Amino acid sequence: MGIRRVIHVVTMVAVTLALVLTTAIPFASAKPHAGMSAEEYLRYRPNELGFVPVLMYHNIVAEDAYQDPRVDPFMYRTYDQFWNDMLWLYEHDFYLVGMNQVVSGTYDIPLGKHPIVFTFDDGSSLHFSAQLGDDGELIIDPNCAVGLMERFYEQYPDFGRGAHFGLVPWHKFSWPQFEEDDLFETKVQWLIDHNYEIGNHTLTHDDLTAIDLDEFARTISGPAIWADEFMGADHPMNATRVLTLPFGMYPTEEDQPERVDMLANGFDYDGYHMQLTGVLRLNGGSTRSMWSTNWNPFALPRIPVQDDVFDEFKSVVLEDPGRYYATDGDPETVTIPWPLSEGLTGTLNRDAIRDAGLDLVKYDPRDGHIYKPDRHHKMTRQPSSLDVRRYVHDC
Numbered sequence: 001m002g003i004r005r006v007i008h009v010v011t012m013v014a015v016t017l018a019l020v021l022t023t024a025i026p027f028a029s030a031k032p033h034a035g036m037s038a039e040e041y042l043r044y045r046p047n048e049l050g051f052v053p054v055l056m057y058h059n060i061v062a063e064d065a066y067q068d069p070r071v072d073p074f075m076y077r078t079y080d081q082f083w084n085d086m087l088w089l090y091e092h093d094f095y096l097v098g099m100n101q102v103v104s105g106t107y108d109i110p111l112g113k114h115p116i117v118f119t120f121d122d123g124s125s126l127h128f129s130a131q132l133g134d135d136g137e138l139i140i141d142p143n144c145a146v147g148l149m150e151r152f153y154e155q156y157p158d159f160g161r162g163a164h165f166g167l168v169p170w171h172k173f174s175w176p177q178f179e180e181d182d183l184f185e186t187k188v189q190w191l192i193d194h195n196y197e198i199g200n201h202t203l204t205h206d207d208l209t210a211i212d213l214d215e216f217a218r219t220i221s222g223p224a225i226w227a228d229e230f231m232g233a234d235h236p237m238n239a240t241r242v243l244t245l246p247f248g249m250y251p252t253e254e255d256q257p258e259r260v261d262m263l264a265n266g267f268d269y270d271g272y273h274m275q276l277t278g279v280l281r282l283n284g285g286s287t288r289s290m291w292s293t294n295w296n297p298f299a300l301p302r303i304p305v306q307d308d309v310f311d312e313f314k315s316v317v318l319e320d321p322g323r324y325y326a327t328d329g330d331p332e333t334v335t336i337p338w339p340l341s342e343g344l345t346g347t348l349n350r351d352a353i354r355d356a357g358l359d360l361v362k363y364d365p366r367d368g369h370i371y372k373p374d375r376h377h378k379m380t381r382q383p384s385s386l387d388v389r390r391y392v393h394d395c
């Protein structure tokens, strides 16, 4: 099993890299790091070991909407709260990306910005509500999540555009009243045309630890089979290989090792091969960079947005902005400040960088001084099984 894991991870990294190298679009306002001056290092402060926050949202509601007191406060965010979340993040140099960028470790964002992901679970009409206009165009409710994000994008286009919708396909962006079922495919088409990702929150939203193995395989592969048919497996907005765990329930290695293995190493269902690239948890803080010793794509933490949690997140950002990811604009290098910010000390995975055939670039965040390059021979060394076990099991 150890060997198989190694092969899987190596293949995954190689495929991801190939994808990155062949499909990368030029960075909008990014310059390659080669020749970057000390002043530019200080201005853009690239940090490719930094954290990437993945925010979790559920219902976006009016101020006076009924909020069920029996559920967690992260289940609701009012229009104003959501707008203010975006404004604060924008003012603190965050920039919207999707989960496919996180799991591939490749960020198409302007220099100096910090990638952040908005995830919306379940696929309700509060996420995307619309009517069909006379000309067949979608008229989007300005107060649903998509409507609010689009209005924000109109005013602040340099916040980026996009989100990750962890869909339960049968909810059809029409749950719980199913009043907009007919618009489901039109909505999905609109989303993927406008840089919003379609993710995978299973076919049935069952607790993955409480169903039989066949149902486990069916419910996880279902959304991917549907999305591949709808938009093609290679569509950049097809993020159905990123699974959002229903209820956050994760099988344990002790009790259900076969399921843990399927999540990390893939499985076949009904003639269809399913290999996840990421698994999203319910909480746990910001996500690590793939160059961190704590990177584990199969247990990616999120930040459930509610007032006290978000306030805590903001105070961490203000205290230590240097802990967040910022790209160097060059897919061939991994650039980090040295010494590292306190929250990142001791997490640099040099082996992972070397195994990916990339060069490590270090600069001094105090004066922009560039250290002598750490050059590695490309692909000369395979990861040891110990490294790979760390990817799969630690979080």
Ligand SMILES: [Zn+2]
Binding pocket: 121, 122, 201, 205, 246, 247
């Ligand atoms: Zn859910």
